[in-house]
Amino acid sequence: MTASVRWGILGTGRIARDFANALKDVPDAVLAGVGSRSLDSARSFTDEFGGAAYGSYEALVAAGDIDLVYVGTPHPAHAGNVRLALEAGKGVLCEKPFTLNRREAEPLVALARDKKLFLMEAMWTRFMPALAEVRRIVASGEIGAVSQLSADFGFTSDAGPEHRLFDPALGGGALLDIGIYPLSIAAALLGPVESVLAQAAIGPTGVDEQTTFLLRHRGGGLSTCACSLRARTPGELTLSGALGHVRMNGMFHRARNVTVTTAAGARTVETPYLGNGYVHEVIEAQRCWREGLVESPGMPHDETLALMGVMDAIRRQVGVQYAADAADAVA
Template identity: 75%
Template sequence: MTDKVRWGILGTGKIAKAFASALKDTPDARLAGVGSRNLASADWFTREFGGTAYASYEDLVHAPDVDLVYVGTPHPMHYENVRLALEAGKGVLCEKAFTVNRRQAEELVQLAREKNLFLMEAMWTRFLPALAEVRRIVDSGEIGTVRQVNADLGFKAEFGPAHRLFNPVLGGGALLDLGIYPLSIAVALLGPVDTVLAHADIGPTGVDEQTGILLRHSGGGMSVCSCSLRARLPSELTIAGERGHVRMNTMFYRTQTVTVVRADGIARTVPTPYIGNGYVHEVIEAQRCWRAGLIESPGMTHADTLALMGVMDEIRRQIGLTYDADSTQLSSTPPKENE
């Protein structure tokens, strides 16, 4: 085994670039190659980030010098791309949302287990120092038993209807792109979900442009989550207990501070800086698990991913949002890879 973990990136869009930047900030990681359906796009990518350019996804996943594959394509492509990498014998870190629906996710998890290969959803916020500090504070009992989580994430998307955020063929909508973040942390903090109540504004292209969600968790807590492509929301997350609350401050998914406010009025702010663009922490975890021979991360288990996909399936059922993948597993006309 080499000193550095050799990564292959599948896709050349915005999120792939962010991941490539994170690899530069991870001491024991190296970008080995980038795969695209357009060699010119892969060449351009490698000129900026390094590695070998591959003119197909198949060539990338079969490259002998690639240890782990990061899938950074649009949501509807995740199923076929992850399956391709697993069939080639490579461990996979797949960008959220893991798949379009739970049925697809179950098939991929089963395949990874059959082949004894590492597979993890790239829910990078699960590995941020801020969330670790929140867990420490909650576990200390300082704010009492946690009863409620409130989280939102949203911005005004200034894009046309063909953009992936609004295009149903590309898995568009606020829920899969934004809502998954507050939902994931709410479940991480309050546990499994018993009931779901959701409402949404469906836009002219047929995807949800903003969605509000109320969850009741099996442990007795409640969470209120919202996401929007229409409004710039505060994008904060608050965990409230009987004796106070903890707030992951503005843009909770990138926050470098958390604030504790107790019922007696005493407050303090705790610094929680992260490395690089924040993705480094999930890279470190994926590499740790892969080197240890694990097939999943204890911080983002297969069960976590499947449960969250199930919750989002129910939300989509309630708001009337469907995608092609809900009736067919693989698309005969794959969307563009730009994410």
């Protein structure tokens, strides 16, 4: 095993660039290669960030000096790209949403397990110290038995209908792009989702431009979640119990502190936040890969599949469908 973990990045868009910047902040991470459908695009990327340039995804995953592959391509490409990397024997960290639906996700998990290769959904909030602190506070009993959570994530976009955010052919819509954040953290704190009720505002291209959903969790807890491409929301998360509540301050996916409020008063706890956020998932993926794990205990396969199923249910309720949802779609 090498001292450093050698990463390959599949894709050269904004998210891939953010991930490459994060690798700079992880001392034992190395960007070994970047794959694009265009060699010129890959070379432009590596001129800035380093690593070898590959003019195809196939060439990247076949490279012998790459340990883990980060999939940062558009949503509809995730399933095929993850399969490509796994079949080449590479561990994979796949950007959220993991796939377009649960049916696409299931065979990927099965393949990773069969080949004993690491596979994880790239959800950095699961590994933030702020979330760990919230869990510690809950476990201490300070806010009593928790039963309710609220979380939102929204920004305004003036992009045209051809942009990936609004194009159904590219898996557009608020839910898959940013709704997964409040959904995932709600499940992390209140447990598995047993039922969901959703409402959405559907835009002219047929995707959800804002969605709200109410979740009932195993054990009876309730959470209200919202996502929007029309409104700049606070992006906060509050978890409430019988004795008080704890809030992840600022935008919860970038929280640098949490505030606990009870009858005795309020106190704020500072929590580290590394780099641009992606650093947290990089550290976890490397830890798991080095230990020979197939999945992360913080973002296990079964939970990724369950949350994909919840988003499938939400989209059915609000009337958003993608080509991959067709009965004859191939996973």
